[in-house]
Amino acid sequence: MDSTTGEVRDSGPLAVSCENxxxxxxxxxxxxxxxxxxxxxxxxxxGVVGPNGGGKSTLARMLNGLLAPDSGSSRVxxxxxxxxxxxxxxxxxxxxxxxxxxxxxxxxxxxVAFGLENRGAPVEEMxxxxxxxxxxxGLEGYEKRETHTLSGGEKQCLALAGLLAxxxxxxxxxxxxxxxxxxxxxxLLRILDGLRGNKTVLHVTHHLEELLWADxxxxxxxxxxxxxxxxxxxxxxxxxxxxNGLVLPPVLRLARDLGLDLPEIDSSEExxxxxxxxxxxxxxx
Amino acid sequence: xxxxxxxxxxxPVDSPLHALDPRAKILAVMxxxxxxxxxxxxxxxxxxxxxxxxxxxxxxxxVKAFLKLPRVVLFIVVFTxxxxxxxxxxxxxxxxxxxxxxxxGGLLMGIFLAFRVLLLVWMAGLLTATTGPVxxxxxxxxxxxxxxxxxxxxxxxxxxxxxxxRFIPTLQEEAAKITRAQxxxxxxxxxxxxxxxxxxxxxxxxxxxxxxxxxxxxxxEAMESRGYRGGIGRTRYRELRFGLRDIAALTVTMLIxxxxxxx
Amino acid sequence: MRLELEEISxxxxxxxxxxxxALRGVSLAVEAGExxxxCGGTGSGKSTLAQHTNLLLSPTSGRVLVDGVDAASLEKIRLxxxxxxxxxxxxxxxxxxxxxxxxxxxxxxxxxxxxxVRTRVEEALVALGASRLxRRSPHNLSGGEKRRVAVAGVLAxxxxxxxxxxxxxxxxxxxxxxxxDLIRSLRGAGISVVLISHDLDEVAExxxxxxxxxxxxxxxxxxxxxxxxxxxxxxxxxxxxxxSLRENYPEIVQPVRYVETVNVLxxxxxx
Numbered sequence: 097m098d099s100t101t102g103e104v105r106d107s108g109p110l111a112v113s114c115e116n117x118x119x120x121x122x123x124x125x126x127x128x129x130x131x132x133x134x135x136x137x138x139x140x141x142x143g144v145v146g147p148n149g150g151g152k153s154t155l156a157r158m159l160n161g162l163l164a165p166d167s168g169s170s171r172v173x174x175x176x177x178x179x180x181x182x183x184x185x186x187x188x189x190x191x192x193x194x195x196x197x198x199x200x201x202x203x204x205x206x207x208v209a210f211g212l213e214n215r216g217a218p219v220e221e222m223x224x225x226x227x228x229x230x231x232x233x234g235l236e237g238y239e240k241r242e243t244h245t246l247s248g249g250e251k252q253c254l255a256l257a258g259l260l261a262x263x264x265x266x267x268x269x270x271x272x273x274x275x276x277x278x279x280x281x282x283x284l285l286r287i288l289d290g291l292r293g294n295k296t297v298l299h300v301t302h303h304l305e306e307l308l309w310a311d312x313x314x315x316x317x318x319x320x321x322x323x324x325x326x327x328x329x330x331x332x333x334x335x336x337x338x339x340n341g342l343v344l345p346p347v348l349r350l351a352r353d354l355g356l357d358l359p360e361i362d363s364s365e366e367x368x369x370x371x372x373x374x375x376x377x378x379x380x381x
Numbered sequence: 382x383x384x385x386x387x388x389x390x391x392x393p394v395d396s397p398l399h400a401l402d403p404r405a406k407i408l409a410v411m412x413x414x415x416x417x418x419x420x421x422x423x424x425x426x427x428x429x430x431x432x433x434x435x436x437x438x439x440x441x442x443x444v445k446a447f448l449k450l451p452r453v454v455l456f457i458v459v460f461t462x463x464x465x466x467x468x469x470x471x472x473x474x475x476x477x478x479x480x481x482x483x484x485x486g487g488l489l490m491g492i493f494l495a496f497r498v499l500l501l502v503w504m505a506g507l508l509t510a511t512t513g514p515v516x517x518x519x520x521x522x523x524x525x526x527x528x529x530x531x532x533x534x535x536x537x538x539x540x541x542x543x544x545x546x547r548f549i550p551t552l553q554e555e556a557a558k559i560t561r562a563q564x565x566x567x568x569x570x571x572x573x574x575x576x577x578x579x580x581x582x583x584x585x586x587x588x589x590x591x592x593x594x595x596x597x598x599x600x601x602e603a604m605e606s607r608g609y610r611g612g613i614g615r616t617r618y619r620e621l622r623f624g625l626r627d628i629a630a631l632t633v634t635m636l637i638x639x640x641x642x643x644x
Numbered sequence: 645m646r647l648e649l650e651e652i653s654x655x656x657x658x659x660x661x662x663x664x665x666a667l668r669g670v671s672l673a674v675e676a677g678e679x680x681x682x683c684g685g686t687g688s689g690k691s692t693l694a695q696h697t698n699l700l701l702s703p704t705s706g707r708v709l710v711d712g713v714d715a716a717s718l719e720k721i722r723l724x725x726x727x728x729x730x731x732x733x734x735x736x737x738x739x740x741x742x743x744x745x746x747x748x749x750x751x752x753x754x755x756x757x758x759x760x761v762r763t764r765v766e767e768a769l770v771a772l773g774a775s776r777l778x779r780r781s782p783h784n785l786s787g788g789e790k791r792r793v794a795v796a797g798v799l800a801x802x803x804x805x806x807x808x809x810x811x812x813x814x815x816x817x818x819x820x821x822x823x824x825d826l827i828r829s830l831r832g833a834g835i836s837v838v839l840i841s842h843d844l845d846e847v848a849e850x851x852x853x854x855x856x857x858x859x860x861x862x863x864x865x866x867x868x869x870x871x872x873x874x875x876x877x878x879x880x881x882x883x884x885x886x887x888s889l890r891e892n893y894p895e896i897v898q899p900v901r902y903v904e905t906v907n908v909l910x911x912x913x914x915x
Binding site: 278302350372375 | 686
């Protein structure tokens with residue numbers, strides 16, 4: 097494993113820890129995960145990237161007890177999801193790729209309540225939480241709408257509301273934007289940005305521009321953690337990017353190809369501005 | 382895209398009828414369906430029709446929706462009327478075509494019976510137009526829950542129905558999409574005899590079924606990950622409350638039905 | 645082949661209270677061998693437009709012309725062969741037990757002999773870098789592989805115009821590049837491509853001309869530089885960066901593609 101991790105948060109309580117996780121899908125030769133170890137502190141926002149089949153989705157499912165490892169172990173806030181999946185699911189919510197297949201109920205408010213119903217929450221509490229979860233994702237006023245009439249982006253926000261309603265401390269996002277159009281993506285990412293710091297988040301994606309403000313990025317390839325770095329280190333490491341099938345967002349690629357230093361990254365808009373300023377200075381000189 | 386409002390489709394507005402407990406509405410419709418067979422006089426039937434009209438107005442469901450009858454219903458209504466008119470030989474002869482005679486009594490009876498069928502359909506349609514699918518099945522689950530003692534899986538059935546309701550529109554859209562995608566690959570669906578036509582549907586049905594299984598898989602995973610473990614220890618977001626209003630509504634229904642039968 | 649849409653209007657659920665005009669008098673032509681990019685948000689009418697190119701939807705008013713001939717007068721299957729349409733998420737329609745059988749579906753519908761069918765299947769799979777998948781079941785492939793097979797299934801008809809509706813939606817970066825390369829090589833082979841996409845960056849990379857649809861109307865059509873620099877709200881990343889620079893350095897030219905932009909900016913930096 098690469099140890100040039102840059103500045104990684106190493107204080108605060110552990111939220112997720114995995115030790116030597118290994119897993120193979122039945123009937124396959126190549127392991128989906130082998131020897132995966134890492135830790136995430138409470139409140140961290142961690143990106144998980146890597147090529148298809150690299151083990152990202154397998155890892156996401158393992159943290160929620162949907163899959164149990166062949167060997168090794170994981171803990172989520174002290175609970176082993178392989179041993180106590182129902183306990184783990186109270187602490188970890190997973191947002192899946194296709195919101196269409198995550199929504200259970202024909203009406204919006206019923207779907208948000210689904211997880212609460214499963215936990216036996218009292219009705220008054222459900223009402224309050226459904227309302228605040230819908231507010232958190234900007235779907236106030238959608239309570240009585242039929243689920244299937246929502247746009248893709250709205251559906252994913254609804255799925256997220258269903259997770260937030262049960263107030264998990266850890267959120268695992270498994271390529272949550274891949275089925276969304278650009279406005280849907282932007283909407284979801286804005287909401288996720290708002291969760292930064294309040295929740296521990298593991299965000300699996302192909303798109304590095306979604307991780308500009310992550311605290312740390314795990315690179316998974318061939319079932320192994322290839323590297324664990326802060327975004328700016330990953331973005332300026334052409335070899336690491338290339339070997340793991342990662343493509344820089346256009347603005348970052350432009351900055352690199354123009355030989356500009358990558359400034360402190362926060363959003364692609366700010367970055368564009370920074371590049372412009374830098375270029376302006378040089379042109380004047 | 383726009384779907385035309387037809388009879389029985391849930392019409393989401395606020396009305397006194399929408400606010401009733403679904404169990405009250407199910408019980409009322411069930412008693413009316415049974416009771417209508419005992420309404421045997423024209424004034425009785427007219428009373429029921431007027432009462433229904435009043436309730437429809439209260440429900441704020443547009444009356445127009447009740448005029449759009451499914452073909453099956455129309456067929457049954459027309460068939461009932463014709464059958465009675467042609468085969469019942471009461472009263473004066475109105476028409477005589479040799480083998481076929483239409484008697485005044487038969488014609489009246491035909492219209493009466495057809496109208497009764499129509500009333501039944503309208504009542505059921507009003508139930509589903511004013512009761513959302515979730516509420517409807519919550520109500521049914523509750524009314525059926527005594528059967529749990531006989532090991533009837535009422536929670537599971539209700540959950541299945543809820544999911545089916547959730548996914549029917551999704552699968553409809555998918556079917557339409559796959560049909561167009563295969564048409565773009567040169568598939569024709571209206572050529573040849575019945576066997577060839579059935580065969581030509583395979584490229585649509587197969588991916589639809591495969592897709593449905595994939596959805597079921599993902600949905601099961603999502604439900605599990607959201608903490609679903611069957612009906613045990615589960616609470617309900619939609620709490621059913623059988624209140625004074627519901628008792629009043631049921632009582633009024635029964636009174637009108639009794640009057641209709643008595644007339 | 646020249647494909648022309650002439651004053652196309654299309655209304656969904658006509659005659660009901662749910663009537664929606666999806667297209668309002670759209671006129672647009674696809675010249676032989678060009679890549680036409682069609683951009684626009686959700687509800688702009690992009691997908692409705694796509695389905696008019698091979699008359700899966702018949703326009704409420706207006707005509708579709710194929711080399712000047714009214715497409716409605718052509719045999720349907722012949723039209724659909726000449727204008728290949730790939731829907732969004734086309735992998736939903738994969739159905740055969742093997743990849744090669746699935747790709748062979750369209751050529752067989754065209755009534756080609758088996759040898760020709762086999763050649764077409766091979767060629768289409770090669771074009772999408774999917775030859776090694778031929779004997780696999782399409783249902784056990786990865787998302788990116790399924791997408792490539794589904795595109796091959798339309799390409800196997802040897803269309804003269806290929807219409808792609810959001811072909812890269814939900815794809816990993818590698819498969820996305822494969823599809824963009826395919827578009828470039830089709831253009832090289834004289835086949836027209838209509839690329840419908842809300843990803844402005846990818847349209848900027850491959851399009852010869854760009855059309856912007858907004859609420860069922862053509863808002864702009866022209867070269868990528870004209871359209872993107874003229875409509876900042878539809879500017880792809882490179883155009884946004886250069887546009888900001890042009891506020892201070894109006895003498896900079898208007899590059900659109902990535903490589904052009906890098907060259908222009910490098911020159912600027914060197915003075």
